[in-house]
Amino acid sequence: xxxxxxxxxxxxxxxxxxxxxxxxxxxxxxxxxxxxxxxxxxxxxxxxxxxxxxxxxxxxxxxxxxxxxxxxxxxxxxxxxxxxxxxxxxxxxxxxxxxxxxxxxxxxxxxxxxxxxxxxxxxxxxxxxxxxxxxxxxxxxxxxxxxxxxxxxxxxxxxxxxxxxxxxxxxxxxxxxxxxxxxxxxxxxxxxxxxxxxxxxxxxxxxxxxxxxxxxxxxxxxxxxxxxxxxxxxxxxxxxxxxxxxxxxxxxxxxxxxxxxxxxxxxxxxxxxxxxxxxxxxxxxxxxxxxxxxxxxxxxxxxxxxxxxxxxxxxxxxxxxxxxxxxxxxxxxxxxxxxxxxxxxxxxxxxxxxxxxxxxxxxxxxxxxxxxxxxxxxxxxxxxxxxxxxxxxxxxxxxxxxxxxxxxxxxxxxxxxxxxxxxxxxxxxxxxxxxxxxxxxxxxxxxxxxxxxxxxxxxxxxxxxxxxxxxxxxxxxxxxxxxxxxxxxxxxxxxxxxxxxxxxxxxxxxxxxxxxxxxxxxxxxxxxxxxxxxxxxxxxxxxxxxxxxxxxxxxxxxxxxxxxxxxxxxxxxxxxxxxxxxxxxxxxxxxx
Amino acid sequence: xxxxxxxxxxxxxxxxxxxxxxxxxxxxxxxxxxxxxxxxxxxxxxxxxxxxxxxxxxxxxxxxxxxxxxxxxxxxxxxxxxxxxxxxxxxxxxxxxxxxxxxxxxxxxxxxxxxxxxxxxxxxxxxxxxxxxxxxxxxxxxxxxxxxxxxxxxxxxxxxxxxxxxxxxxxxxxxxxxxxxxxxxxxxxxxxxxxxxxxxxxxxxxxxxxxxxxxxxxxxxxxxxxxxxxxxxxxxxxxxxxxxxxxxxxxxxxxxxxxxxxxxxxxxxxxxxxxxxxxxxxxxxxxxxxxxxxxxxxxxxxxxxxxxxxxxxxxxxxxxxxxxxxxxxxxxxxxxxxxxxxxxxxxxxxxxxxxxxxxxxxxxxxxxxxxxxxxxxxxxxxxxxxxxxxxxxxxx
Numbered sequence: 001x002x003x004x005x006x007x008x009x010x011x012x013x014x015x016x017x018x019x020x021x022x023x024x025x026x027x028x029x030x031x032x033x034x035x036x037x038x039x040x041x042x043x044x045x046x047x048x049x050x051x052x053x054x055x056x057x058x059x060x061x062x063x064x065x066x067x068x069x070x071x072x073x074x075x076x077x078x079x080x081x082x083x084x085x086x087x088x089x090x091x092x093x094x095x096x097x098x099x100x101x102x103x104x105x106x107x108x109x110x111x112x113x114x115x116x117x118x119x120x121x122x123x124x125x126x127x128x129x130x131x132x133x134x135x136x137x138x139x140x141x142x143x144x145x146x147x148x149x150x151x152x153x154x155x156x157x158x159x160x161x162x163x164x165x166x167x168x169x170x171x172x173x174x175x176x177x178x179x180x181x182x183x184x185x186x187x188x189x190x191x192x193x194x195x196x197x198x199x200x201x202x203x204x205x206x207x208x209x210x211x212x213x214x215x216x217x218x219x220x221x222x223x224x225x226x227x228x229x230x231x232x233x234x235x236x237x238x239x240x241x242x243x244x245x246x247x248x249x250x251x252x253x254x255x256x257x258x259x260x261x262x263x264x265x266x267x268x269x270x271x272x273x274x275x276x277x278x279x280x281x282x283x284x285x286x287x288x289x290x291x292x293x294x295x296x297x298x299x300x301x302x303x304x305x306x307x308x309x310x311x312x313x314x315x316x317x318x319x320x321x322x323x324x325x326x327x328x329x330x331x332x333x334x335x336x337x338x339x340x341x342x343x344x345x346x347x348x349x350x351x352x353x354x355x356x357x358x359x360x361x362x363x364x365x366x367x368x369x370x371x372x373x374x375x376x377x378x379x380x381x382x383x384x385x386x387x388x389x390x391x392x393x394x395x396x397x398x399x400x401x402x403x404x405x406x407x408x409x410x411x412x413x414x415x416x417x418x419x420x421x422x423x424x425x426x427x428x429x430x431x432x433x434x435x436x437x438x439x440x441x442x443x444x445x446x447x448x449x450x451x452x453x454x455x456x457x458x459x460x461x462x463x464x465x466x467x468x469x470x471x472x473x474x475x476x477x478x479x480x481x482x483x484x485x486x487x488x489x490x491x492x493x494x495x496x497x498x499x500x501x502x503x504x505x506x507x508x509x510x511x512x513x514x515x516x517x518x519x520x521x522x523x524x525x526x527x528x529x530x531x532x533x534x535x536x537x538x539x540x541x542x543x544x545x546x547x548x549x550x551x552x553x554x555x556x557x558x559x560x561x562x563x564x565x566x567x568x569x570x571x572x573x574x575x576x577x578x579x580x581x582x583x584x585x586x587x588x589x590x591x592x
Numbered sequence: 593x594x595x596x597x598x599x600x601x602x603x604x605x606x607x608x609x610x611x612x613x614x615x616x617x618x619x620x621x622x623x624x625x626x627x628x629x630x631x632x633x634x635x636x637x638x639x640x641x642x643x644x645x646x647x648x649x650x651x652x653x654x655x656x657x658x659x660x661x662x663x664x665x666x667x668x669x670x671x672x673x674x675x676x677x678x679x680x681x682x683x684x685x686x687x688x689x690x691x692x693x694x695x696x697x698x699x700x701x702x703x704x705x706x707x708x709x710x711x712x713x714x715x716x717x718x719x720x721x722x723x724x725x726x727x728x729x730x731x732x733x734x735x736x737x738x739x740x741x742x743x744x745x746x747x748x749x750x751x752x753x754x755x756x757x758x759x760x761x762x763x764x765x766x767x768x769x770x771x772x773x774x775x776x777x778x779x780x781x782x783x784x785x786x787x788x789x790x791x792x793x794x795x796x797x798x799x800x801x802x803x804x805x806x807x808x809x810x811x812x813x814x815x816x817x818x819x820x821x822x823x824x825x826x827x828x829x830x831x832x833x834x835x836x837x838x839x840x841x842x843x844x845x846x847x848x849x850x851x852x853x854x855x856x857x858x859x860x861x862x863x864x865x866x867x868x869x870x871x872x873x874x875x876x877x878x879x880x881x882x883x884x885x886x887x888x889x890x891x892x893x894x895x896x897x898x899x900x901x902x903x904x905x906x907x908x909x910x911x912x913x914x915x916x917x918x919x920x921x922x923x924x925x926x927x928x929x930x931x932x933x934x935x936x937x938x939x940x941x942x943x944x945x946x947x948x949x950x951x952x953x954x955x956x957x958x959x960x961x962x963x964x965x966x967x968x969x970x971x972x973x974x975x976x977x978x979x980x981x982x983x984x985x986x987x988x
Contacts, residue, residue: 006776007902011890014773014909018886021917022879028924032834033872040835047832048848213851215632222848 048211050218054225055166056203059232061180061193063241064276064456068171069180070194070286075143075167078118078152081136082129084159085110093158110157117151118144142185143167168194174285175245178299179237179278179454182286191289191298193235193455196401200458200466203232231461238274238456243267246571247279251547254564255281259553264301265564266437267572268544270535272470273441273450275397276543276572278302278434302400305407305430306550309516310366310558311533312426315439316375317363318447318485319386322477325377328484330359331592334370343418346372349515349557360488361590364496366513372421380420384412387423389476390442391449396434399454399468407431426516437546440533444541447482448473486510490538490585498532501562504570506580508538511565513558518551528556532565536573537581543572603895604659604958607888611655611936611951614881615648615944618862618937625850625865626858626939640858640939647941651948658952663960666953667900670715670722674744677715680708681751689755695931697755709752709760710946713911716748716764718953720771721904728899734781737772753796759930763915765789770910774893775903807928826861829854830923833864834875841871859938860931863923878937879920886913892958901957908950912936 032040061070084090085107092104105113111129115122118141128138141148143165152160168183181192189195189202206229211222251263260281267276280300284292320326334355337345348368355367362370375383387393393409408430410419419428434452442449451471458466477485489510493502502511511534518527531548535541547565554560572578600608619641626640633639683689683699690698690705698705723741730736745768753761772782797804833849836842847868850857857865867875889909893902912935919934921927933940935947 004897007774007894010773010776011894014906015886015890018883018913018917021921022883024926025879025917025920025924026876028926029834029867029872029875032831032924033838033867033875036831037835037838040831044829044832044836044848048853211848213628213848214853215851217628217851219848219851221846 045211048219049209049222049224050212051207051209051226054206054208054229055164056205056229057231058166058168058183058187058203059201059234059459059461061197061201061235061237063176063237063239063244064274065240066236067241069176069237069239069241070168070170072166073145073169075145075165076149077142077163077165078114078140078144078149079161079163080129080138080140080157081159081161082131082133082138083136085129085157086133090158093156095156105157110155113155114140114152114157114160117148168286170286172241172245173287174283175241175248176237176239177284177286177289178280178296178301179239180286181298182284182289191403192286193237193400194286196399196403197235197455197458200233200235200460203461204230206230233458233460233466235458236456238269238276238453239278240276240575243571243575244277244279247277247568248281248283250564250567250571251279251549252281252283254560255549255552258549258555258560260549260551260560262300262550263548264433264550265547265568266301266433266545267568268437268441268452270441270444270541270544271450273397273438273452274456275434275452275454276576278454298403299400301433302404303432305405305432305435306529306548307427307429307516307519308431308436308531308548309426309514309529310368311436311512311514311531311546312424312429312431312439313363313366313371314443314485314489314512314533315386315390316371316383316424317359317488318443318477318481319383319390320359320374320378321481321484322386322447323378323382326359326374328358328360328488328588330374332357332359332362332370332373334362334367334373336369338369338372338421340372340421341417343416346418346421356592358589358592360491360588363485363488363512364491364590366425368425371425375421375424380412380415383424384409384415386476387429389449389474391438391451392429392431392435396432396438397452397454398471399452404434405432407435426514433546433548436531436533436548437544440535440544440546442476443482443485444535444544445473445482446479447475447477449476486535486538486541487586488588489534491588491590493534494585498559498562501559502532502534502566502569504536504566504573507536507573507578508581508583508585509569510535510538510541513561514548515556515558526556527551530556530558530560532558532561534565534569536569537578538585539581539583542578543576545569545572601958603888603891604955607885607892607951607955607958610881610885610888611948612652614885614936615652615948617878617881618934618944619645619648620844621862621866621869621937622858622939624845624869625847625862628851629857632852643941644939644944647944651945654945655948655952655955658949659955659959661956663898663901663957666718666904666956667722667725670719673715674712674719674748677708677711678748678751680706681712681748681755684708684755695756697752697757697760704941707940707942709755709757709764710942712748712752713760713764713767714946714950714953716745717767717771717907717911717950718904719744720768720775720907721900721902724771724775724903725898725900728775731775731777734784737777737781741768741772757931759918759932762930763911763918763932766914766918767907767911770914771903771907774906775899826855826929827922827925830861830864831925833861834867834923837868837871837875839872841867841869841874844869856931859933859940860919860929861923862934862938863920866937867923882913882916889913889954892954896957901960905954905957908954911950912947 058072060068062068091107094102095105096102111125112122115125149162179192181194182190183194184190189198206227208223208225211219213219247265251265255263263281265279269276278301282293282296284297289297334357336353337347339345346368357370387409392407394406395404422428438452450473455468457468489512492511493499493509511532514531516529517524529550533546535544547561549561552560622644623641627637630640631637684696688699689696690700697709698707727736749761749764833854847865849868850865854861866878893905896902915932915935919932922930933943
């Protein structure tokens, strides 16, 4: 019985001891898991967490129909540590082939393999690698696509590191390349819409942390976003990709045929000033902008003004009509030469004696002397004000930022006696193709000038839109003056010498030719800028079209432009399904 | 037939129930904590967990079979079992031995590795019960206590220490002292024994650089700044695991420490993973289960007058509960890292089999008592069929 009592006593002691130990454990657990938990968690998270960048994606640039002109793709920069590659244990290194055999690869062989995959010259890369064998960083190839990344990774070459490098891709190549622009290798926007709409397109990278295992495995579900990445928005252009391609192709072909240095074509929707196509020749493929002509990495149609010539006469007639100075049938005598006080006489492109033109006749036949006679009906300052209202001397659109020229229009008080007349037929004044297109948009839109637009809006990553508001319209000339001017341009495409090349059966077309002399070093030369500007359909214009060839070699008259203008106009009519004209053109006498 | 199907005692079911629960809970936690390290080792997420499951499938029937043997069987084979176990332990030093983590404590047989020291624990416990029962009338004399327990136990512990396994050796030592305590040995003798052992332990640790550093690190306390120093790494990562669990845990399977940060997450440090995934609540429940297990052992050892059964049961209790406490104390940083697994829960085949077999032995004692009740004892007094609940009021 004593052993029983002793056992009972000792087992009570044991139980008390056990409970005491458990008590210590519970206190300790509470200490670790509750009291010090925050502190300890901070330490462990610091040890385990890895910061990472969440990449935002730069937005797309799309045309009016949503066709992608610029988008973001993932590329890889391939860098190498020459020290690791060339050091003893890795040179040569052992590669295990799929069938299990092992082969020795030297560092130079490895570099040659890389060159084969990236399309670089092996000797160049080898020279780079051997230049500083102790270096730990050398950029081998930038912006390589996924296939190259995978192929190089599978080579198992020591010392190779690949970094993600988001890059831009322009799936339509040079189509609208002049407008879309490009970003540099550092992904900074450099030109075009890429540059001017960077605020909409730009993304911002976010940061996050994840926790890793000891072997650097990312622990599932441990990602903690610190700062959200923000994707860029989509810029919607007003451009029609297919029409743009057609216009580019047409002017490039014609420019090469006649040996022109440059060419532009602009198509504007009259009702709202939206640009349907702005073609340039030569132009740029944004995927490979570095090999483009340095002068052709932007858009000439926006950027470079020139003396436009006779296409300006339509505006001259419209302003004189609006001012009530003349009517379409005002009868004048156009002399062979128009004497200018204190200046050289003004002549025409062809030799003639006195011609009895109406206003319509002087305009359609593009008589400089006739226009000069009409010009005397209105004072210089009033005409200057009209030119200002037509938008000469200011940017035709807000959508292309500083890459657009305002053209050159000197104040009327600076006009000498010659310029007083020549401005009215497009010499002594400079305008961009866009500004010429803007004049015809105004005439086609019942005299109301609407600022041209290239961008319809910015669609943000969250789906919301920021529309680019259509600019406030300006009534430049009266509706009657505008309509009468357009009617007076119809004979060019229906009766006069270029009519066979310009006419399109079923449609009434208003067109004005231009053959401007090019001044070099202050002297007019035999070089010409030839152009045709027009409106279709003439009775109720929907589209304004301006085609220009700069300094052609073999044909120095606007006839050089006629087939191109015709083709682009026909394409516009087809593309936008413009209905044929139903009423005949009014018969306005050209002579008396 | 009646013996076969008769209901067992409540103590039997308490012990069996808690044991089975801990083993099943252990399987779940081993599965959760071992997947990543298993995959890192051999590409199979489930290799460690399925091996543990297999051992449980073998071990649980083994426990139930062991519970069917009469206590006299164990007593008869005690000496043989101890000799066999020590023989196997010596194999560790032959070509069959395998060294892992600085400990030469495993033998490789066929495709399996086994830890003979676990068998030594079981054999030593049964042997202690047997020898102390035989000498029960002489135990007031310290010489009879010392001989043969001192040299034999010393040899068993020495063999384990030679393998370098300080953790198992200290458990064995605790088992011996606990068995002596429950054998009714006078506290004076036990105290003297502890003093001698402490002196020996001091000499032993002071000439091993690794051990002194480990103990120094523990004595000076681990802080996060030192976490990457050798001896604090595991402890600090254990704390980090527990801390990230908080009160309710991060959820089963959600541990981050098991991503190779915490070494031995599925065995020695499984308690840290329990604390991380199931929180303070889960950790306290595990502690409570071991307390219940201790209660079951105590009830069994208090209900017998047989010295063999009592000492053996107490030895096994000290083994299971003591080892659990040492393990948890290590995880909590209360003790230096000793490398002992959590009984019944941690991954480890030999340990699980030995634990289950030992509990089978205790269960056999609990069963034996019930058959004693049936056959021998007399009810102290017959219960009247309709005993009045209260005395009639009038009788006051």
